[in-house]
Amino acid sequence: MKxxxxxxxxxxxxxxxxxxxxxxxxxxxxxxxxxxxNTINFYGDDKYMRPIVEETMNFFRSEKR
Numbered sequence: 826m827k828x829x830x831x832x833x834x835x836x837x838x839x840x841x842x843x844x845x846x847x848x849x850x851x852x853x854x855x856x857x858x859x860x861x862x863n864t865i866n867f868y869g870d871d872k873y874m875r876p877i878v879e880e881t882m883n884f885f886r887s888e889k890r
Contacts, residue, residue, distance in 0.1 A: 827867045827874070838865060845881045852877060 842858035842865045849856045854869025854877065867874055 827871065828864050838863060841865070841881070844884065845877060848880045849873070849877050 839858045839860070842856055845865065846856040849867075849869065852869065852873040854867065854873050856868070856877070857866050858864075859866055867877075
């Protein structure tokens with residue numbers, strides 16, 4: 826298990842972790858939220874951690890037109 830450090834402005838980590846877990850399942854990985862430590866825990870092959878985070882963050886990016 827590895828802890829994924831994420832800069833955030835509010836405490837919606839539980840929601841973010843659920844979205845990330847949906848993406849992680851495509852890579853045969855898992856992500857869950859630890860409320861006691863306020864962290865997101867990553868389970869799986871480290872080589873997929875960055876693509877999972879990037880793909881999740883793409884949901885929140887707005888394209889300028």
